Amino acid sequence: MQTEKHFEAFLERNLPSTLRGELQTPQQNRRLHCRFSWGRFRKFVRKMFPILNWLFSYQFREWILRDLHAGLNVGMFQIPQGLLGIWLTRLPLPMVNCFLSTFCCSMLYVILGTSHHISVGSFSILNLVVKNILKSFNFNQTLSFNGSVDNFSDPTLTKGYMEALTLTASVTFLTGIIQLLLGCCCLGFVTKYLPKTLVDAYLTAAALHVIVSQFIFIFGVMFDYHKGPRDIFCDIFHYFRALPKANATSTLLFSLSLLVLWISKCISITYKRSPIAFPMELLLIITGTIISNRIHVYAESSSAVVSKVPQRLLPPTMPDLPNLSKIIMPAFSLAIVSCFLLVFIGERYASLHNYRISSSQELIAVGLCNICSSFFKSFAISCAISGTVIQEKTGGRTQLAAMIGATIMLVIALKLGYFFQMIPNGVLAAIVVFNMLPFLQKFLDIPTLWRQDKYHLVIWLGTFAAVLRLGFDVGLVIALALAFFIISIRSHRMKMLELGQIPNMNIYRSLSVYRAATEIEGVKIFQCCSSISFANMNNFKNYLLRKMDMKAVPLDQSEMRAFISDSSSDTSLESRDFKCSCVCDQPLPPPRVPYTAKLVKRSHAGSASSSSSVSLVRWSKNGDRGDRHNSKTLLVGTADAQLPSLGTNTGVTTEKKEDEGKGANLSAGSAIDNSSVQLGQEEQSVRLPRPVHTIILDFSMVQFVDLQGSDLLKEICHMFHDAGITVFIAGCHPSVIAVLEKNDFFVRGVTKGMFFLTLHDAVLAALEKHQKPDGLQLRSREVADKLQAEHQKEIDLLLEKTREFSSTRNSDTRFLPEEPSDASCSAQNEAAPSSLRQFDSPSFQSDFEDPGWEKRWK
Numbered sequence: 001m002q003t004e005k006h007f008e009a010f011l012e013r014n015l016p017s018t019l020r021g022e023l024q025t026p027q028q029n030r031r032l033h034c035r036f037s038w039g040r041f042r043k044f045v046r047k048m049f050p051i052l053n054w055l056f057s058y059q060f061r062e063w064i065l066r067d068l069h070a071g072l073n074v075g076m077f078q079i080p081q082g083l084l085g086i087w088l089t090r091l092p093l094p095m096v097n098c099f100l101s102t103f104c105c106s107m108l109y110v111i112l113g114t115s116h117h118i119s120v121g122s123f124s125i126l127n128l129v130v131k132n133i134l135k136s137f138n139f140n141q142t143l144s145f146n147g148s149v150d151n152f153s154d155p156t157l158t159k160g161y162m163e164a165l166t167l168t169a170s171v172t173f174l175t176g177i178i179q180l181l182l183g184c185c186c187l188g189f190v191t192k193y194l195p196k197t198l199v200d201a202y203l204t205a206a207a208l209h210v211i212v213s214q215f216i217f218i219f220g221v222m223f224d225y226h227k228g229p230r231d232i233f234c235d236i237f238h239y240f241r242a243l244p245k246a247n248a249t250s251t252l253l254f255s256l257s258l259l260v261l262w263i264s265k266c267i268s269i270t271y272k273r274s275p276i277a278f279p280m281e282l283l284l285i286i287t288g289t290i291i292s293n294r295i296h297v298y299a300e301s302s303s304a305v306v307s308k309v310p311q312r313l314l315p316p317t318m319p320d321l322p323n324l325s326k327i328i329m330p331a332f333s334l335a336i337v338s339c340f341l342l343v344f345i346g347e348r349y350a351s352l353h354n355y356r357i358s359s360s361q362e363l364i365a366v367g368l369c370n371i372c373s374s375f376f377k378s379f380a381i382s383c384a385i386s387g388t389v390i391q392e393k394t395g396g397r398t399q400l401a402a403m404i405g406a407t408i409m410l411v412i413a414l415k416l417g418y419f420f421q422m423i424p425n426g427v428l429a430a431i432v433v434f435n436m437l438p439f440l441q442k443f444l445d446i447p448t449l450w451r452q453d454k455y456h457l458v459i460w461l462g463t464f465a466a467v468l469r470l471g472f473d474v475g476l477v478i479a480l481a482l483a484f485f486i487i488s489i490r491s492h493r494m495k496m497l498e499l500g501q502i503p504n505m506n507i508y509r510s511l512s513v514y515r516a517a518t519e520i521e522g523v524k525i526f527q528c529c530s531s532i533s534f535a536n537m538n539n540f541k542n543y544l545l546r547k548m549d550m551k552a553v554p555l556d557q558s559e560m561r562a563f564i565s566d567s568s569s570d571t572s573l574e575s576r577d578f579k580c581s582c583v584c585d586q587p588l589p590p591p592r593v594p595y596t597a598k599l600v601k602r603s604h605a606g607s608a609s610s611s612s613s614v615s616l617v618r619w620s621k622n623g624d625r626g627d628r629h630n631s632k633t634l635l636v637g638t639a640d641a642q643l644p645s646l647g648t649n650t651g652v653t654t655e656k657k658e659d660e661g662k663g664a665n666l667s668a669g670s671a672i673d674n675s676s677v678q679l680g681q682e683e684q685s686v687r688l689p690r691p692v693h694t695i696i697l698d699f700s701m702v703q704f705v706d707l708q709g710s711d712l713l714k715e716i717c718h719m720f721h722d723a724g725i726t727v728f729i730a731g732c733h734p735s736v737i738a739v740l741e742k743n744d745f746f747v748r749g750v751t752k753g754m755f756f757l758t759l760h761d762a763v764l765a766a767l768e769k770h771q772k773p774d775g776l777q778l779r780s781r782e783v784a785d786k787l788q789a790e791h792q793k794e795i796d797l798l799l800e801k802t803r804e805f806s807s808t809r810n811s812d813t814r815f816l817p818e819e820p821s822d823a824s825c826s827a828q829n830e831a832a833p834s835s836l837r838q839f840d841s842p843s844f845q846s847d848f849e850d851p852g853w854e855k856r857w858k
Contacts, residue, residue: 001756001761001764001765001768002756002757002758002761003752003753003754003755003756003757003761003765004732004737004752004755004756004757005751005752005753005755007757008752047358047361048112049111049112050112050113050114050358050361051110051111051112051399054116054398054399058398058400062272063397063398063400065271065395066271066276066394066395066396066397066401067395067396067397067398067400067401067404068401068404069276069279069394069395070390070391070392070394070395070396070401070404070405071391071396071400071401071402071403071404071405071407071408072279072282072404072405072408073279073281073282073390073391073394073405074119074387074390074391074394074396074401074402074405074409075404075405075406075407075408075409075412076281076282076285076286076408076409076412077281077282077285077386077387077390077431078102078119078121078384078387078405078406078409079099079285079409079412079413079417079420080285080302080420080423080428081121081122081384081386081387081428082095082098082099082102082121082122082409082413083095083098083302083420083421084124084217084302084425084428085098085122085124085127085379086098086302087302087425088124088127088128088213088216089127089128089130089131089379090131091127091130091131091134091164091165091168091379092161092164092165093165093168093377093378093379094311094312094313094314095311095413095417096311096312096313096414097313097314097376097377097378098122098376098378099409099410099413099414099417100313100376100410101372101373101376101378101381102120102121102122102378102406102409102410103406103407103409103410104372104373104376105120105121105369105370105372105373105381106119106120106121106402106403106405106406107403107406108365108368108369108372109365109366109369109399109402110399110400110402110403110406112361112364112365112368113361113362113365113399114346114356114357114358114361114362114365115345115346115349115350115357115362115399116349116350116353116355116396116397116398116399117346117349117353117388117391117392117396118342118345118346118349118383118388118391118402119383119384119387119388119390119391119402119405120342120366120369120381120382120383120384120402121381121382121384121387122378122379122380122381122382122384123338123341123380123382123383123384123385124210124213124214125206125209125210125213125472126334126337126338126379126380126382127379127380128213129330129333129334129337129472130168130171130172130334130379130380133167133171133327133330134164134167134168137167137323165314165377166317166319166320166377167320167323167327168377168378168379169317169319169320169374169375169376169377169378170319170320170321170323170324170327170374171327171330171331171334171380172370172371172373172374172378172379172380172381173319173370173371173374174319174324174327174328174331175331175334175335175338175370175380176335176366176367176368176369176370176371176372176373176374177367177371178331178332178335178367179335179338179339179363179364179366179367179370180363180364180367180368180371181367182335182339182363182367183360183361183362183363183364183365183367184364186360187360187363188339188343188358188359188360188361188362188363189359189360190359190480191340191343191344191347191359192359193483193484193487194480194483195456195459195483195487197449197456197457197459197460197463198459198460198463198479198480198483199344199347199348200442200445200460201442201459201460201461201462201463201464201467201479202340202344202463202464202467202475202476202479203344203345203348203439203442204439204440204442204443204464205463205464205467205468205475206341206385206439206467206472207385207436207437207439207440208232208440208468209232209467209468209472210385210386210432210436211432211433211436212232212235212236212239214429214432214433215235215236215239217250217254217300217425217426217428217429218250218251218254218426218429218433219239219242219243219246219247219250219251220246220247220249220250220251220299220300220425220426221239221242221245221246221247231471232468232469233469247298247299247300249297249298249299249424249426250299250300250424250425250426251426252426253288253297253299253424253426253427253430254426254427254429254430254433255430257284257288257426257427257430257431258430258433258434260280260284261280261281261284261430261431261434262434264277264278264280265277267280271395274395276393276394276395277393277394277395279394281390281431284427284430284431285420285423285427285428285431288423288424288427289419289420289422289423292422292423292424293419293422297422297424299424299425299426300424300425300426301421301422301423301424301425302421302423302425314376314377316375316376316377317377319374333473334380335367335370336473336476337382337472337473337476338366338370338380338381338382339362339363339366339367339382340476341382341383341472342362342366342382342383343357343359343362345383345385345388346362346383349388349392352392366381366382369381385435385436385439386431386432386435386436387405389435389438390435391405445460446460446461455486455490458482458486459479459482459483459486462478462479462482463475463478463479463482463483466478466479466482467479488535491530491531492530492531492533492535492536493530493536494528494530494532494536494539494540494543495528495529495530496526496527496528496529496540496543497510497512497526497527497529498510498511498512498524498525498526498527498547499511499517499525499526499527499698499759500514500517500518500519500520500525501517501518501519501520501763502514502516502517502518503516503518506760508525508698508759508760508763510527520763520767522691522692522693522694522766522767522770523692523693523694523695523696523763523766523767524547524548524692524694524695524696525696525698525759525763526543526544526547526695526696526697526698527697527698527700527701528540528697528698528699528701528702529701530701530702531702531703531704531705531709532702532704532705532706532709532710532712532713533704533705533706533708533709534706534708534709537708537709537712538712540709540712541712541716544695544716545599548599548692548695548725549601550599550600550601550723551599551600551601552597552598552599552719553597553598553599553600554597555597555598597719598719598722598723599719599720599722599723692725693724693725693726693766693770694725694726694727694728694766694769694770695720695725695726695727695728696727696728696729696730696759696762696763696766697727697728697729697730698730698731698759699729699730699731699732699733699736700730700731700732700733700759702732702733702736703733703736704735704736704739705736705739705740705743706739707743710739710740710743710745711743713745714745714750717750717754718748718749718750721749726766726769727754728754728755728756728762728765728766729754729755729756729762730755730756730757730758730759730761730762731756731757731758731759732755737752737755
């Protein structure tokens with residue numbers, strides 16, 4: 001039996017366990033050395049430029065065709081997607097600036113980004129947020145497009161046009177600066193504390209927002225978006241009201257394109273034993289472009305807006321510095337939403353393809369992309385969800401696909417961009433909606449979350465509802481608050497188990513789970529499965545009192561005075577009722593009282609304030625099985641007794657005072673056992689077992705104990721000791737003991753003799769102190785004989801069934817031996833043990849003792 005006190009003394013522990021509960025090594029005086037290491041330099045360069053990680057390990061023969069195929073699809077899709085962004089926001093941005101911004105940002109992310117599948121670009125929802133910011137600065141007339149191209153020659157209109165673009169560039173620039181600062185401060189670690197359910201719910205709500213934003217292209221109607229708690233629901237309501245005015249051609253093209261995309265899922269392409277999606281998006285874009293340029297289609301296209309915008313390249317200018325203070329909150333909202341959306345999509349595909357991304361590096365990459373985009377007076381850059389889905393499902397393996405796609409997009413857009421202006425918006429909307437459908441499949445995970453973990457289900461539903469109703473920014477804040485709140489609740493939720501011993505073993509398991517676990521007489525074992533802090537310490541105390549069927553009653557004034565007089569060193573001064581002292585003297589510290597309540601039986605709580613030195617209270621124990629229902633009587637000692645050391649001597653011999661106390665307890669217990677107790681409605685005399693004399697707390701799963709938790713633990717030890725019950729703590733981690741030392745836990749009777757290295761050591765110490773060894777051996781033998789008898793009965797029953805089975809099937813001779821037919825068979829039976837004797841062997845008998853053996857045998 002090893003306690004912490006004897007173990008530390010034996011190993012001569014000389015390192016102070018202080019300073020946040022960690023063992024500190026002696027510090028060495030070191031001089032500052034400046035050395036250059038090529039290994040560290042290469043590691044730093046690869047961390048700052050993640051392109052080197054996959055570029056030097058690129059498998060050319062296996063990946064080049066995949067990246068070329070994915071780059072072609074992404075590049076062709078980015079051309080009409082950029083035109084749709086201009087059409088959706090009605091922002092007069094030249095097409096040249098839009099495509100140059102996308103190209104430069106894509107190249108920057110290829111060099112600095114850590115994800116292998118993300119395609120960066122403008123995000124429609126973020127563009128609508130920028131549009132609402134412009135509306136707050138009264139740029140509605142500039143964005144209305146009621147005039148023709150000649151209106152831009154008006155000096156007033158041209159001035160407003162440039163001011164709108166300058167404000168857009170300022171918002172994008174400030175968004176990039178905020179993201180760059182967050183990445184340099186390594187604040188991307190926040191995403192590591194977000195559960196996967198939050199990410200899935202956020203992306204599902206984002207997919208619904210994207211689908212609703214495509215209704216304007218599906219139905220061919222245009223109206224201003226609402227901004228408020230119910231913006232998405234108001235938009236859906238207005239869209240359905242506008243169905244009679246919808247463009248039938250756009251709706252028909254959308255339906256046919258969506259049907260073709262759905263059928264294309266049945267076509268599978270396999271390259272190098274890996275499936276690749278059929279490039280139906282590429283075929284739709286090419287086919288729609290050719291048809292729309294040959295035949296006049298009565299459907300909305302981006303040419304209605306792009307043709308009115310001047311096509312000259314606008315030179316980069318400085319941001320609008322005077323208005324930066326006015327747009328800092330919208331820019332901060334854009335920065336948070338943009339980076340979290342990028343990280344969420346990156347983590348999704350990183351987990352699918354078995355690699356990792358760096359959240360802080362992603363913040364730096366997207367921040368520099370937005371700063372670069374502001375020089376072209378373009379929108380805020382984030383993850384283009386549709387382009388990312390196309391790049392991944394068409395076989396892209398590295399960012400080389402994004403590089404190829406950006407190059408193809410720039411070349412075709414500058415040379416043949418006017419051809420893509422005629423493609424119907426319904427076809428592009430079908431591609432976007434089809435690529436959003438995989439995110440909506442997360443609705444199917446709700447029944448699984450209900451069965452597995454309801455806390456994660458709450459996070460999922462709360463995040464989805466908040467993002468859907470309140471938008472990306474406010475919904476993200478609420479989702480983060482909800483996730484951290486639930487995580488804190490689960491980490492501080494008190495979970496306690498009552499343990500019992502597996503007979504003839506040093507293994508202890510829960511009494512409510514394992515049928516073979518038996519409770520040790522006079523010993524209660526409780527396992528704490530969480531840390532003890534100010535949030536759950538009251539639950540910890542109430543659980544112990546409820547299991548012991550006791551209640552804490554405040555001490556009266558006389559008992560408190562007795563504690564104060566005992567804790568004071570100068571008893572002559574404390575005995576006086578009146579004391580006069582000089583004000584200039586430093587006041588004495590208040591006396592430390594170990595506890596302010598005593599434990600009594602719940603049914604006797606009303607008559608707890610008695611002046612007798614000994615009181616008998618009834619202690620009842622309610623188990624889960626019928627053989628554990630019993631009633632006991634607890635001996636509560638004097639309230640004003642002295643507080644000796646609560647530890648135990650683990651040596652072979654015990655002190656004389658402990659033996660005398662043991663004898664007194666035995667005599668009291670025998671007197672109690674001869675009394676009669678009332679069980680139910682009848683009164684009968686029974687022999688009660690001994691009351692609980694030791695409580696053992698298994699702290700093997702406790703990670704930390706804060707200051708208030710240590711004070712409560714010390715109070716519990718004192719209160720139970722005053723009630724005649726010893727408290728032992730087993731399996732406590734050294735870091736937890738160090739924290740207890742720092743919090744002055746080991747004072748006034750609480751010593752390290754109460755702390756044992758293992759739970760079995762604590763049980764042996766409790767039984768050695770309060771029970772005779774002969775009684776232990778007798779009880780263990782009785783339990784073993786009882787279990788042996790039960791198992792033997794089961795074996796006999798199985799043997800009887802086996803004999804009946806063998807009588808019908810004589811070919812099976814595995815269990816029952818056949819009658820010897822000749823002398824050779826008799827000799828063979830004498831030489832080798834018969835199959836019937838094998839039942840008596842320990843190895844075969846252990847199979848019968850296994851509870852699941854009978855089921856497997858049948």
